[in-house]
């Protein structure tokens with residue numbers, strides 16, 4: 563039986579990507595897609611790529627039909643999700659939140675970085691963290707709670723944190739990383755990462771032919787990356803905006819622990835073993851570097867492993883699609899787990915090769 567599914571914020575960049583994935587999902591049936599801006603407009607009129615795939619029209623964010631959905635994706639800005647999630651969880655639904663509202667464990671840290679008090683402490687404490695390869699047990703826990711009839715919430719990881727944590731977590735968890743010293747992360751994002759509303763920073767004339775760092779030493783994803791890696795006050799994160807639509811490339815520099823041999827092949831083998839059972843994470847061999855084009859519009863992540871021997875530094879590069887593995891398809895991967903479906907259900911597609 564199909565699961566009645568809603569996307570709130572469906573006309574945003576992440577929301578439209580959710581529509582694309584859900585319209586081909588074998589178990590989730592998209593029945594509500596909200597946008598106040600486009601209410602009553604047929605989805606396929608606004609986005610002609612969906613012609614022939616759906617007759618559904620956008621409805622407002624307070625559409626009463628939302629209350630009949632068993633699965634609700636929140637693809638709205640942070641603080642909006644904080645206001646929406648509790649009611650759906652209370653009535654027994656599975657809520658998968660793509661915003662930053664339920665990512666940070668410590669509400670004081672959330673308040674510090676998002677300038678808003680966290681008002682849903684009980685729900686925050688019970689939520690699962692939505693990054694399956696690193697928090698599968700957490701998702702299995704809420705799968706059990708949902709199977710027992712409870713509403714549950716998944717707070718999905720952010721886009722930069724997903725790319726960065728997939729690169730850094732094995733080194734931290736396998737004891738390859740030193741327990742001291744900075745973990746330096748330089749990451750590049752396409753412009754869709756900034757959402758669909760245009761700003762001077764995301765204007766074509768500004769981004770075209772331009773690459774620039776932003777949020778230097780102040781970006782809100784720093785505490786989230788530190789939380790996932792278990793590396794408080796050690797992450798030096800510098801994001802950059804590149805003139806591409808989609809994709810994130812994150813380069814993570816990790817000081818090696820004193821007893822660890824600076825041997826890229828051996829460390830690559832450990833990364834391969836760490837991810838051996840993960841369908842979507844691929845450790846590339848030494849002859850090829852992760853490229854954003856190789857994972858574009860997919861749920862896959864590509865990792866490249868190298869070691870700077872004299873500096874005793876492990877360098878892991880990680881490519882994902884910010885709207886795919888960094889947002890919409892990862893959210894669907896989490897929902898697959900919570901409903902007990904195959905993790906790759908509806909997500910088994912590849913990027914277009916660059917010739």
Ligand SMILES: NC(=O)C1=CN([C@@H]2O[C@H](COP(=O)(O)OP(=O)(O)OC[C@H]3O[C@@H](n4cnc5c(N)ncnc54)[C@H](OP(=O)(O)O)[C@@H]3O)[C@@H](O)[C@H]2O)C=CC1
Pocket residue numbers: 570571572573574575576577596597598599600623636637638639640642660661662719720721754755756757758759884885888889
């Ligand atoms: N873009 C990305 O790469 C990623 C985004 N995310 C997260 O996903 C969420 C959506 O991001 P994105 O799609 O980029 O954003 P967009 O700005 O492109 O879209 C935002 C959507 O949210 C709706 N919305 C805006 N304000 C409110 C509000 N106050 N209450 C309810 N709905 C509102 C809008 O509705 P309307 O159509 O009526 O204007 C719109 O559909 C954000 O939380 C973001 O942080 C997570 C990972 C990556």
Ligand SMILES: CC(=O)N[C@@H](CCC(=O)OP(=O)(O)O)C(=O)O
Pocket residue numbers: 660661662719720721722751752753754755756757801803
């Ligand atoms: C290019 C760009 O502006 N990217 C956004 C991050 C993407 C996003 O939407 O943030 P979440 O992953 O936290 O939801 C930023 O730097 O704030």
